[in-house]
Amino acid sequence: MSEKIKDNVIESMKEVWERTKLLHDAPNHYCPGCGHGVVHRLIMEAVEELGVMDRTIAIAPVGCSVLAYNYLNVDTQQAAHGRATACATGIKRVFPDKIVFTYQGDGDLAAIGTGETIHAVNRGDKFLIVFINNGIYGMTGGQMAPTTLEGAKTSTSPDGRDVDLMGHAIRIAEMLALLPGAYYITRQAVNSAKAVRKAKKAIKKALQYQIDGKGGTCLVEVVSNCPSGWKMTPEESNKYLDDEVFDFYQLGDIKVPPKEEK
Amino acid sequence: MAKIRGHVIIKTEECKGCDLCVIECPQDSLEMSKSLNQKGYTFSILSYDTCTGCTNCALVCPEAIITVYREGKKVKATRPISKGQSV
Amino acid sequence: MNKKQLMKGNEALAEAAIRAGLQGYFGYPITPQSELLEYMSRELHKRGGAFVQAESEIASINMVYGAAGAGARVMTSTSSPGYSLMQEGISYIACAELPCLLVNVVRGGPGLGTIQPSQGDYFQAVKGGGHGDYKLIVLAPNSVQEMADFTYIGFDLADQYRMPVLILTDGALGQMMESVVFPEYDIEKNRTNHSSWATTGRVNGREQHVITSLHLQSEDMEKQNQILQKKYRKIEENEVRFETIQTEDADFLLVAYGLSARIAHKAVNLAREEGLKVGLLRPISLYPFPYQAIEDLSAKVSGILTVEMSAGQMVEDVRLAVNGKVPVGFYGRMGGMIPQPDEILEEIKKLYSPKRRQ
Structure with missing residues (x-):
C-alpha cells in the first residue's frame, strides 16, 4: 500500500492498540523473539491502566533484564543478584503505600536468590514478583539453570541435564504456594496472543491486589523462551514451549486468594 | 458477514525480524520483507489487505513497535488507550 | 528527657x-x-x-x-x-x-x-x-x-x-x-x-x-x-576526627582506637606515674584516618607504639603517616584477648627513650 492510501485508511479508523507511554521510546537490547520485551510491556500497560505510575517502584535483577530501567519508565532500583525481593521488602516495609514489583529471572530468583525469595513470600510481604522462567542463564551464555528441564542441553550440561548429577528442575511456584504468606501465585506464558492476554490479566490482577492492600505476596511466573540460549528460531522456541516445557511447567493459577476459590 | 477492516503500522527500523507477528496473524496479512533494515534484520510488513485489526501481532511483538487501527463501530480495545494521563 | x-x-x-x-x-x-x-x-x-x-x-x-x-x-x-x-x-x-x-x-x-x-x-x-x-x-x-x-x-x-x-x-x-x-x-x-x-x-x-x-x-x-x-x-x-591525650609534652606516643584507646589511656597514666612522658592519639574517624595529626606528632616524639586487639592492622596506617621518621612498634592481642595496661607499659619501656630536643 502506498503512503497516501495508508493515511486515508487510517483516517477513517480508530487506534485500538498502541505502545504504552510507560515504556521508554527506545529499542530494547533483547535478542529477536525474546519474551522479556513482551512482559516488560505488559507490566507497564498494567501500571498505566491502574494509574499508579506515581508510586510504582520496580526492582531490576541481575541477568538479561538487568537494564530493565532503560525500558520501564518508572522509578527503578537495580538489585544485587538474587536480592531483588529483599530490596523490595526494604522499600515496602518503610513505604507501604508504594506499589513495588520485582522482575527476576530463574537464575536470580530460583538459584542464588532462593533464600530471599522464600522468606519474602513467607513473611507475606505485599509486593509482586514477576518471575521469568526460561530454564537457562541467558546473559552469561546459556548455562544450566535450576529450572532447566531434565535432558535439556545447555553450555554446562552439554550432554543434557542428568538429574543424578545435576539435580532436578525446580517448580518454585508450587513450592512457594505452600507458604501461608503467598496470596496469589500463577504461571503464565507469552508465546501466543491468547497467552499474552491471559498473562496481562494475571499481572494486572496481582497489582490490583497490592493496590487494595490485600495480604500477601503475589507471584506471576512467566514461562518464557530463550531462542539464543536454546539455539532455536523464535518460532521453534515458542513451539518447544507448547510441545515440551508446559508439560512440566503447567500453566494456570497455582494459588488464588481464598474468596476466589471454588 | 461484513468484515471489519483494520490496519497496522510497524516501525520497521526497530524490527528484529523474529517473525512472531507473521505467525500469529490469523488473516495472513503480514509477511517478512525480502530486504534488510538498517540493523540488518528482515522486517515485518503489512502486505495483504485482509487485516481486521485484531491486535494479535501487536500483542506478541517483543519490541512493541506495532500500532493497530480498526474501522467500524465495534471497537473493542484490548487495552484502553490512555487519555490525559501524565506519563 | x-x-x-x-x-x-x-x-x-x-x-x-x-x-x-x-x-x-x-x-x-x-x-x-x-x-x-x-x-x-x-x-x-x-x-x-x-x-x-x-x-x-x-x-x-x-x-x-x-x-x-x-x-x-x-x-x-x-x-x-x-x-x-x-x-x-x-x-x-x-x-x-x-x-x-x-x-x-x-x-x-x-x-x-x-x-x-x-x-x-x-x-x-x-x-x-x-x-x-x-x-x-x-x-x-x-x-x-x-x-x-x-x-x-x-x-x-x-x-x-x-x-x-x-x-x-x-x-x-x-x-x-x-x-x-x-x-x-x-x-x-x-x-x-x-x-x-x-x-x-x-x-x-x-x-x-x-x-x-x-x-x-x-x-x-x-x-x-x-x-x-x-x-x-x-x-x-x-571529616578527620581524633582525640589527643597528654601529647603536648610527650616524648613517646601511643596510637590506639576504640576499646584499646581506653586501655592505652590507662597505660599513659601508669607511664606518667613512673615519669615517662607518654601521650596518646586516638583516631576517632578510622576513615578518613588522621594521617596529618600523626605525622605532626611524629616530629615531636622519639617513638610510637600502636596498640590494637588484632595482629596489627591500623599500625600500617600509622607507619604510612610516620613514613619512617621514628620507629613505630606494635603491641596487640588477638582472638578476643584484651591487652592489659601493664602489658602496654612493658612494651612502652622497651621502646621508650626521652626525645633529644634540638
Whole structure:
C-alpha cells in the first residue's frame, strides 16, 4: 500500500492498540523473539491502566533484564543478584503505600536468590514478583539453570541435564504456594496472543491486589523462551514451549486468594 | 458477514525480524520483507489487505513497535488507550 | 528527657538511632550485637519505624539498599562474620551512593572465631571491604556515650555525603553498661530530603529515578569512580576526627582506637606515674584516618607504639603517616584477648627513650 492510501485508511479508523507511554521510546537490547520485551510491556500497560505510575517502584535483577530501567519508565532500583525481593521488602516495609514489583529471572530468583525469595513470600510481604522462567542463564551464555528441564542441553550440561548429577528442575511456584504468606501465585506464558492476554490479566490482577492492600505476596511466573540460549528460531522456541516445557511447567493459577476459590 | 477492516503500522527500523507477528496473524496479512533494515534484520510488513485489526501481532511483538487501527463501530480495545494521563 | 541513663552500648546505639528518626531497621541475630536487634524489635514499631528480622545478613543489607534507595533513614547492625556476608551489598550501596548507617560490633576471628571483642576487622572496615574502589566513613566510639553520639553524627554524615557510614565498635563496648545522656536532636532539621534522586514514584510525570551500580561502558564506570573519589577527597579534607591525650609534652606516643584507646589511656597514666612522658592519639574517624595529626606528632616524639586487639592492622596506617621518621612498634592481642595496661607499659619501656630536643 502506498503512503497516501495508508493515511486515508487510517483516517477513517480508530487506534485500538498502541505502545504504552510507560515504556521508554527506545529499542530494547533483547535478542529477536525474546519474551522479556513482551512482559516488560505488559507490566507497564498494567501500571498505566491502574494509574499508579506515581508510586510504582520496580526492582531490576541481575541477568538479561538487568537494564530493565532503560525500558520501564518508572522509578527503578537495580538489585544485587538474587536480592531483588529483599530490596523490595526494604522499600515496602518503610513505604507501604508504594506499589513495588520485582522482575527476576530463574537464575536470580530460583538459584542464588532462593533464600530471599522464600522468606519474602513467607513473611507475606505485599509486593509482586514477576518471575521469568526460561530454564537457562541467558546473559552469561546459556548455562544450566535450576529450572532447566531434565535432558535439556545447555553450555554446562552439554550432554543434557542428568538429574543424578545435576539435580532436578525446580517448580518454585508450587513450592512457594505452600507458604501461608503467598496470596496469589500463577504461571503464565507469552508465546501466543491468547497467552499474552491471559498473562496481562494475571499481572494486572496481582497489582490490583497490592493496590487494595490485600495480604500477601503475589507471584506471576512467566514461562518464557530463550531462542539464543536454546539455539532455536523464535518460532521453534515458542513451539518447544507448547510441545515440551508446559508439560512440566503447567500453566494456570497455582494459588488464588481464598474468596476466589471454588 | 461484513468484515471489519483494520490496519497496522510497524516501525520497521526497530524490527528484529523474529517473525512472531507473521505467525500469529490469523488473516495472513503480514509477511517478512525480502530486504534488510538498517540493523540488518528482515522486517515485518503489512502486505495483504485482509487485516481486521485484531491486535494479535501487536500483542506478541517483543519490541512493541506495532500500532493497530480498526474501522467500524465495534471497537473493542484490548487495552484502553490512555487519555490525559501524565506519563 | 536528657537525663542520665545506665545502658548497654548496643542499646544506647539503638536508642540514639530511633531518636535520630530511624525509619527502618533490618538485622539478623549474631552475638555480640543481638541486644541492638532486640531493642529495635521492642521499640521501633512503637515509635513509627519498620523492623524486620531478616533471614540473613545478606538479606538485611539488601533491605537497607532498597529502603535507602527509596529515601528512608535506615540501618543494619551485625558482628564480624555477618559483616563479611554483607560486603557485596555494601559495595553496591557505596557505588549507588545511598546513605545508611552500618554497625559492626566486632568479635574475634578469623572464621567463626569467638564471641569475645576484637579489632580484627579494621582492614575490612577502612580499606573498602568488598569489591571495587570505595570507602565508608568509619567512626570508632570508645564509650557507651560515644556509641550514642556517633549514631547521630553517622546518620548526618551519611545524608550529607550520600554514602554508608560504619560504626566500628566491638563486643566489649556493645555489652558494657555505662551512663549515657541522649542529646537534643531535631529530626526535621537534620534529615536531608532525598526526593531529588530517591525512587519514590514518578510523581507528576517527573524524570525517572534509577538506583543502580551498573555502568557497562568503561567510560561511564570510570566517571562514577571519579565521582566517588572526589567525594572521598572532600571527606579526607573535612571529616578527620581524633582525640589527643597528654601529647603536648610527650616524648613517646601511643596510637590506639576504640576499646584499646581506653586501655592505652590507662597505660599513659601508669607511664606518667613512673615519669615517662607518654601521650596518646586516638583516631576517632578510622576513615578518613588522621594521617596529618600523626605525622605532626611524629616530629615531636622519639617513638610510637600502636596498640590494637588484632595482629596489627591500623599500625600500617600509622607507619604510612610516620613514613619512617621514628620507629613505630606494635603491641596487640588477638582472638578476643584484651591487652592489659601493664602489658602496654612493658612494651612502652622497651621502646621508650626521652626525645633529644634540638
